[in-house]
Amino acid sequence: MLEFMQQLVNGLSLGAIYALIALGYTMVYGIIMLINFAHGDIMMVGAYVGFFSISILGSNIVVAMIFAMVSCALLGVVIEKVAYKPLRNSTRIAALITAIGVSLFLEYITLYFLTAQQRVYPDSAFPLHKYEVLGLVISNKDIFIIVSAVILMIILQYIIKRTKTGKAMRAVSLDREAAMLMGISVDRIVSVTFAIGSALAAAAGVMIGLYYNAINPLMGIIPGLKAFVAAVLGGIGLIPGAMVGGFLMGVLETLVSGYGSSMYRDAVAFGVLILILLIKPTGLFGKNTGEKV
Amino acid sequence: MSKKGFSKKVALLVLAVFMLAIVAGCGGDKASDKASDGDNKVGDTIKVGINCELSGAVASYGDNARNGALIAIEEINKAGGVLGKQLEPLVRDNQSKTDEAMNVSAALVDEGMVAQIGPLTSGAVAGSTPVMMENQIPLIAPAATANNVTVDEKADKVRDYIFRMCYRDSDQGQRMADFAIDTLKVKNAAIFGSTSDDYAKGLAKYFQEEFESKGGTIVAVEGFMNGDKEFRGPLTKIRGKNPEFIYVPGYYTEVSVLIKQARDLGLSVPIGGGDGWDSPDMVKVAGAEALNNTYFTNHYSVEDPDPAIQSFVEAYQAKHKKAPDSFAALGYDSVKLLADAITRADSADPVKIKEALEKTQDFTGITGKMSIDEQHNPVKNIVVIEYKDGKLVSR
């Protein structure tokens, strides 16, 4: 029982990372129906920006995180303007292929300039403290990562439900043409969406850096895919869905590798994806909609 | 001008700038390559192929091995070269793919290499092997540990032109099992190794065989994949089995994170591994405290006061701003062994080099004093190294 509880704790902190990445994924999808394949790689860039601001500029963790979030927000906006915007009226497949292109581009341009060597976050940036509660081991990093994921989700939910920009976002996601006719600047809203989504990815990147210490140019691929699975699991386009999906994925993976075989862990993740897509493509929290004829 | 047209133009501009930057970058590289080789006329150099994983899944291995090899070539050339000729490195990237490894070897043969250093992984070496055998050009694999790299096990024949610089999997696995039972006096152990390469799988296999044959019990066998960062699931499971020792064959990229998580979960038992652990990143990622009470089998220690080792470590540090790992050291030694063989053969003819390599006796590299046995494996000492407060201590 104790072991199971420990696995649950492990799974939740892993899930928090997936949830953070999935939040950005799901936001972008909600607004422009694009699977932003490059999202995991934006996270990687965020991790690197955080690393360099700590190790070169000597900034503390809060500054590093803000720095990473701001630069990735800009990066996200630039990517959208350069690669995705010209395709807004093309097929979704064209947009998806472009996203794959952007993803490969970010990975290999980083590899080219920073080499394949992993970089190590200085341990002093966020000293570890362990707590033992009833035999369960929980660290301050676990708590930090879970709490910040939840806080960011709440902030995001607030922005979308309560602010004017958020309302405009929902309008754009429901009907872009109509939103435009109502005087909403679709370009601005899409930019804001990318900025927020990318900033969240950057935050996740810095957290991964802090949590696992090592970062490398290809680190975004697998968590990116897993986070996407999480977003689909919860219902893509839905903020709470991404959150729950992320935590579920984390727990599921930990349980599979804890009680089954870690070699099948990735297969299980994709298996879940396929099952969800086949049984309820709109995810756990999504509503079904058919094509209009 | 329409708005859409404008955004497309902006996109083109940005992409064009990227393209230019890259092309300029390449051009620059190429120019500097040419400049350094410029003094030597064709035919005056001995061409050494360096077929490494510089991109793709295991790019960091290849990157380090290449760095090590190039330092060796630089040293040799500075000291006047081999047989009065300079060594000319032909560095190519096999993208961590077996087919590209073959492709690269064929290209290097075409360019007139006399021997090849690399690739790093056993799979890529296997890809490269047919081309080397067909063209009768020796290959020195710095780190390909699978037993069948140098021996065709089905035909029970040694692969004439394939040599290696590292231990076989069996050597290291057995050594650590002996160390665990004889020195650490443990009676049961868990194995938690990488399952995505044959190196770690081999180590695990031979460790288990030896450990059990010496009367120990293996209480749990778990695996992870290269690239993983999350190990707490299986570690929690292992913790439930209360092993006295955990054997973690794999590379430092994963092992460092793994050890940290093991210690965080309160697993304080000794942990052991192989030469894949050897990297300064171990201490940086896992932290000195977590690494206490961990041991790994290796060729040498970077903290060994031996002058040859120290001068290599210094040169590497100066050039790459970090300490070398085992790939770098093995890459370095592979070139040194090749130079030694060329000198002994008194010829840069590939077949003669191969014959000289086969006759290697008591060659002293930084990874130890070695001889090449009839199966083209180096016979050299294995040292067990302990991490003590972040320092490496030979046992």
Added chain:
Amino acid sequence: MSRLQINNLSKSFGGLSAVLNFDFNVGKQELVGLIGPNGAGKTTVFNLITGVYKPDQGTICLEDKDITGLHPYDICKKGIARTFQNIRLFNDLTVLDNVKVALHTDVPYSLTTAVLRLPTFFKGEEQISRQALDYLKIFDLDKKKDEIASNLPYGEQRRLEIARALATRPSLLILDEPAAGMNPNETQELMKLINWIKEEFHLSILLIEHDMSLVMGVCERIYVLDYGQIIAEGTPQEIRNNKRVIEAYLGEEVE
């Protein structure tokens, strides 16, 4: 015996009923119109008949055979063909190939024959081309057979869609606003054409149309749909004078 018989058909989307307790029939070689204000559920009825949507309840019978819930392609094989309100041609294919796709239902050669290019294949292709061309001729499109469908002017695209539907050799042809976007002259032409093909191919035709002159001109019988329910049925003359229909269309204050 009627060709199409619908009993008690209902369909709702997310709690909103689009079609409710719908009873309906089309006789042999009868030309029936289905009219109603926007959003009355006309296209939904068509989608239910052709299998695009599955009904919540009720039955649809063609020639007394139950076709409820079948796949659209099976329903097509049973003899129902249709056009779409917002033209759905195979845009990148040529005019001829658009019709040829519809002739696929009884292709005279096997896949292996096609891959091996046996003589049967060439004979079969020739036959398909000839048939397709015959259908194009009816609609005066044979001269444009090699043009890409999306390059045709609007009126011709409408005609091509009907030609394509006809090529599946239906016994019931369903036309969803065939005259939309046409000028009065073209509409006039179309009316004649519809009548002609009905006789020529012994078809029953069911059409949705907003152009009242067309509906009143060609239809033998008309159903009026409002809020998913039939509010009137009868000859054009009866419908023209029906009070509920006028209310539904124009609102009550007109009285």
Added chain:
Amino acid sequence: MEDKRRRWGKFLLEVIVLAALFTVVQYLIATGLLNRYYQINLTLMGINIILAVSLNLINGFTGQLSLGHAGFMAIGAFASVIMTTLLGYPFMIGILAGMLAAAVAGFIIGVPTLRLKGDYLAIATLGFGEIIRVVLQNIDYIGGPAGISGISKMTTWPVLFIATVITIVVIVNMINSSYGRAIISVREDEIAAEIMGVNTTKYKVLAFVVGAGFAGLAGALYAHYFYIIKPETFNFLKSFDILVMVVLGGLGSTTGAVIAAAFITALNVVLQEYAAVRMIIYALILIIVMIYRPQGLLGNKELTRRSFDKIWSGRHVSSANK
């Protein structure tokens, strides 16, 4: 009659051109003018053409974006090697086994997933491709992650050439038939196709199975040239590689796929010294092609003799106008 004569004339011309191409290359290999390095890349070119043409059937003609093509290639590779290297059957049996196994896998995966649309399908196929890889990595009989090595080299130029020609001929003949029109109608408008009597699921699965089968063929040829196969070789990045070729050539253009596959292979040769840059250039190609020519270089047009004639006469006219 006229038609028939023209048909035979065209057929004869094609046979002559192909025979000439075959003989020239065979001669170059036999005389050693084409060394091992170029032979390797020639082999890769053939394999890439098979992969691109077969993926194009799924992505281009049927309009179903699949990102799992490398998975089928893996199944073909491993199935064929099990037959030849492990069980000792002849190469031909290995090839057929590889194709069959991949086609069966295509069927098993295609039936449930092809109900999905657009990017959902893309992600599901990506997932299946990865599942295939992970499962292969966990089968000890085929060597686990280390794979199988010591595979004899049996993919010779004649085998490669015949396989490539057969792939192209089968897919082109299939597309230019009533079955092909049904397949294309699925891409053009699924609902209209269904209404016109096309069982869209059946044709999607058909295209998927045929495409997977030829990917299996490519896998078998690959395995018997490169001496070693590992599951890792066939990860989703390999699928992306094939996708780049199809997209570059034009979704729905077989000639485009052939040209792009040949071009990308050649580009790989040119850029071998700069492999890291190669991936960046791939990425930029994807982005630029999608922005400026989302339909690919040739769109869904084929490059035929007639199109050359057209270009020629076009030039003729324009020069006459001056």
